[in-house]
Amino acid sequence: MPRVNTVLGPIPTEELGLVAVHEHIGYGMPGSELDTRWWKSPEERYDETVPKLRQFHEYGGGTFVDATGICNGRDVNYYQSLSEKTGVHIVASTGFVGGDTALPFFARASVDYLAAHFIHEITVGIGTTGGRAGIIKVGVSRGGRMTDLDKRIYRAAAKAALATGVPVLTHLAIDAENAIAIFTEEGLPLDRVLFGHVDDGVNADKTRDTWIADQGGRIGFDTFGYETELPDPPFWARPRRQRLEHFLRFIGEGRLHQVLASADANCSPLGWPGVKGHTVNYIFEDLIPDLRAAGLDEAAITTIFVDNPASFLSITN
Numbered sequence: 001m002p003r004v005n006t007v008l009g010p011i012p013t014e015e016l017g018l019v020a021v022h023e024h025i026g027y028g029m030p031g032s033e034l035d036t037r038w039w040k041s042p043e044e045r046y047d048e049t050v051p052k053l054r055q056f057h058e059y060g061g062g063t064f065v066d067a068t069g070i071c072n073g074r075d076v077n078y079y080q081s082l083s084e085k086t087g088v089h090i091v092a093s094t095g096f097v098g099g100d101t102a103l104p105f106f107a108r109a110s111v112d113y114l115a116a117h118f119i120h121e122i123t124v125g126i127g128t129t130g131g132r133a134g135i136i137k138v139g140v141s142r143g144g145r146m147t148d149l150d151k152r153i154y155r156a157a158a159k160a161a162l163a164t165g166v167p168v169l170t171h172l173a174i175d176a177e178n179a180i181a182i183f184t185e186e187g188l189p190l191d192r193v194l195f196g197h198v199d200d201g202v203n204a205d206k207t208r209d210t211w212i213a214d215q216g217g218r219i220g221f222d223t224f225g226y227e228t229e230l231p232d233p234p235f236w237a238r239p240r241r242q243r244l245e246h247f248l249r250f251i252g253e254g255r256l257h258q259v260l261a262s263a264d265a266n267c268s269p270l271g272w273p274g275v276k277g278h279t280v281n282y283i284f285e286d287l288i289p290d291l292r293a294a295g296l297d298e299a300a301i302t303t304i305f306v307d308n309p310a311s312f313l314s315i316t317n
């Protein structure tokens with residue numbers, strides 16, 4: 001039976017329900033946990049996070065994929081407790097958001113060492129938590145081109161994905177020719193890869209989303225809600241209408257089965273103020289109503305938020 005690793009153990013794929021496929025319980029740069037000004041007490045973190053997850057569950061949300069990876073504040077014991085208290089399935093990541101947030105110990109590691117580490121986190125568990133990773137995170141470092149370290153991480157991720165059947169999720173879909181070359185060399189089918197952030201305000205113009213889709217990759221419109229209309233829009237914000245039209249145009253070209261959508265929000269950001277007014281619940285409060293208003297039927301909405309993530313997240317071996 002197809003299954004997915006959650007922090008509380010594997011579950012049958014059909015229990016995932018509606019999935020927010022690229023989110024964060026709390027993302028911070030490596031070292032933020034050492035900063036007395038920025039580190040949050042357990043009370044603050046629960047206070048900021050539990051109401052958002054409860055609301056997600058009440059709206060009909062089933063599964064929250066935490067795309068945080070190693071070194072950026074991932075905390076699996078905490079995720080296990082949040083999942084038990086709110087009833088939301090939480091999927092944790094192995095891998096790295098990008099080479100530029102891998103601490104030196106990992107930055108110097110070989111492809112084989114990194115692959116073995118990812119496989120351990122997927123098949124045995126993350127640290128002593130017993131929670132197994134359900135996805136492998138990789139990404140392009142700041143600067144817009146893949147670094148040598150990024151490439152090693154992508155190659156290790158491809159090896160780990162093939163060995164375990166767990167899929168790969170990328171931060172940024174720029175420089176996709178290099179990424180696809182690595183995945184293809186390793187023999188990883190591209191429907192096991194979600195190329196993320198094709199919709200963000202910085203990279204949307206540079207990302208060859210239709211080309212990636214033509215190669216067979218899955219496409220992540222996963223920064224919904226980072227809008228220029230927010231009171232404090234981040235630099236990667238984009239006008240709401242423009243992003244929505246991009247998404248509708250893309251699926252209107254016959255690519256409904258290749259898209260995944262999410263909000264990439266932080267429940268409780270670590271070491272930075274976060275973006276006020278933006279949460280995972282944008283999916284229910286704004287995005288799904290916008291899609292209905294644009295004429296999408298319930299079957300299409302189920303495809304985007306239930307069927308496509310189920311197919312993507314299911315362990316294939």
Ligand SMILES: [Zn+2]
Nearest residue numbers: 022023067264
């Ligand atoms: Zn993210």
